[in-house]
Amino acid sequence: MPVPGSVLGMVLxxxxxxxxxxxLERVERTSGFLIGYLGLFFVPSGVGLLAHLDKLQxxxxxxxxxxxxxxxxxxxxxxxxxxGLRGNAGNDDE
Amino acid sequence: MSELIPVALxxxxxxxxxxxxxxxxxxxxxxxxxxxxxxxxxxxxxxxxLHIDYQEYRKGGGLLTVMLQPAVVACxxxxxxxxxxxxxxxxxxxxxVVLGSITGIxxxxxxxxxxxxxxxxxxxxxxKSVTTPIAIELxxxxxxxxxxxxxxxxxxxxxxxxxxxxxLRGLGVKSRFAAGLAVGTxxxxxxxxxxxxxxxxxxxxxGTAAGVIGMTLNGVVTAILLPILxxxxxxxxARLG
Numbered sequence: 001m002p003v004p005g006s007v008l009g010m011v012l013x014x015x016x017x018x019x020x021x022x023x024l025e026r027v028e029r030t031s032g033f034l035i036g037y038l039g040l041f042f043v044p045s046g047v048g049l050l051a052h053l054d055k056l057q058x059x060x061x062x063x064x065x066x067x068x069x070x071x072x073x074x075x076x077x078x079x080x081x082x083x084g085l086r087g088n089a090g091n092d093d094e
Numbered sequence: 095m096s097e098l099i100p101v102a103l104x105x106x107x108x109x110x111x112x113x114x115x116x117x118x119x120x121x122x123x124x125x126x127x128x129x130x131x132x133x134x135x136x137x138x139x140x141x142x143x144l145h146i147d148y149q150e151y152r153k154g155g156g157l158l159t160v161m162l163q164p165a166v167v168a169c170x171x172x173x174x175x176x177x178x179x180x181x182x183x184x185x186x187x188x189x190x191v192v193l194g195s196i197t198g199i200x201x202x203x204x205x206x207x208x209x210x211x212x213x214x215x216x217x218x219x220x221x222k223s224v225t226t227p228i229a230i231e232l233x234x235x236x237x238x239x240x241x242x243x244x245x246x247x248x249x250x251x252x253x254x255x256x257x258x259x260x261x262l263r264g265l266g267v268k269s270r271f272a273a274g275l276a277v278g279t280x281x282x283x284x285x286x287x288x289x290x291x292x293x294x295x296x297x298x299x300x301g302t303a304a305g306v307i308g309m310t311l312n313g314v315v316t317a318i319l320l321p322i323l324x325x326x327x328x329x330x331x332a333r334l335g
Contacts, residue, residue, distance in 0.1 A: 004227035006166035007310060013170035024174065031168035034161075035302065036294075039130045039255075039287035040112040041162040044155035045226070045248055046134030050141065051148045052245040062211025066219040067246055070202035071253050071280050072261060074223055077197040078308065079267040079276035082190030086183055086272065 104154020111136055119291070125256040129291075130284055134252070166283065169306040176303035179271065187275060191308055194279040195315040198223040199323045203334065213334045218242040220324055221316060222250045225282040228313045236324050247282070254281020255288035274301030278308025285309070 016022040049056070056063055115132040126132075141151055173180070180187065199220050206216040218238035221229040226247050233243035258277040267273050270293075277285040286305040293301045328334040 004166075004225065004313075006163040006227075007225070007313065009163070009167040010170045010173075010306075010310070013167050014173055017170060017174040018177070024171070027168075027171060031171035034165040034168040035172070035286075035290050037161070038165045038283060038290060039116075040109065040133075041158050041165055042130055042248070042251070042284050042287065043108055043112055043133045043137065044152065044159050045244075046130060046252065047137045047141070047151060047155060048148065049134070049245050049248060050138050052241060055239065055242045056245055059206075059211050059215045062206040062209040062215050063219065063242075063246060065209040066202045066206035066211070066216070067222060067249050068253060069205050070198055070219070070222065071250050073201045074194045074198040074280040075254065075258055075261055075276045076265055077276075078190045078194030078279045079262045079272050080265060081193050082183075082186045082275050083267050083269045083272035085186035085189055086269065089182065 100150055101154040101157070104151050105157055106154075107140075108133070108137065108155045108158060125260065128252070128256040128288065130287065131252050131256055162283070169286065169302075172299040172303040173306050176300055179300070180303065180307060183271065186272075187307060187311070190272070190275055191279050191311040192315055192319075194276065194308075195223070195312050195319055196323065198280070198312075199316065199320055200327060203324065203327055204331070207331050207333055213237075213328075214239060215242070216331075216334055217324060219246060221320055222246045223280050223282065224313045224316045225309055228317060232317060232320050236321055248284070251281045251284030254285045258285055258288065259292055270296075270298070270301045271304045274304030275308040277301075278305030279312045280308075282309045282312075 013022070017024060112129060112133045115127070115129040115136070118132060119127045119129050141148060202219040202222050203216040206219040214237070217236050218233055220236065220238065221232040221243060224232070226244055229243050229247045230240045233240045254277055258281055259273055262273040262276055267276065274289050277289055286302060286309060289301040289305040293299050324334070
């Protein structure tokens, strides 16, 4: 199974915080800074779509339809089911 | 030395555009001004208008892609801060993400086929909701086109980030946690960037933490279920086989 290094790193970092090897106060600011720029780090990959336009165009409608409708369906499935199963427990996280 | 100029321009230009886009978004809060979307569209138009080759741009801009790795590692912090709430919600989280994963795989491939796509296109669509490195690997495994999958994953992430929270609010999903989980499940890291922006306004990190759980769990669940589900779908849709 493909496990990206970054995801593995996140799991290890979480364990380090959990076991107290790393103190939260020491990493809070840096991590907040990095996550605040997360969107920026995706921009070059987005511009990279330019290089793949021919591949997207070869089947424009199936790709567009599949992407848009399926994204809305995933949002609905996870959002509604999770909220429903949590019941009143979800009221405290407004 | 002269070779460094395009690198510096690509890097500085991307950062500057993104900072402006972020301000525009905060002023308007309109989905079409989503900072990632706005920066990408502007850059694509700029490159086309100035006749700059993408490969040339990538020398500088691509340096930012490297920063994705430490940024994902940093996502452990919101996760840690919200660990108690997450532990209490383990069952709804697991059921929600597994259902989201199944829904995503079957609907992406199925709708691709319904809209007249080939089996190869449908298989490239199937892993679209998970984070890029996992999606590319899975696409290869099931006989999709990895490059096409990578492009679809980015489009999915941008779309989920642009309209995810609004769409969920419209559906009546009021819980910040459930909405965050859904956006992370559907739209991976780009979705999490949007959740962070939302959380910032309300001085919390609950949505971000939920999004990180959604992205991570969906990656694992999809890696396990995708090959099986594609085989089942192929049984009903000959074109996929």
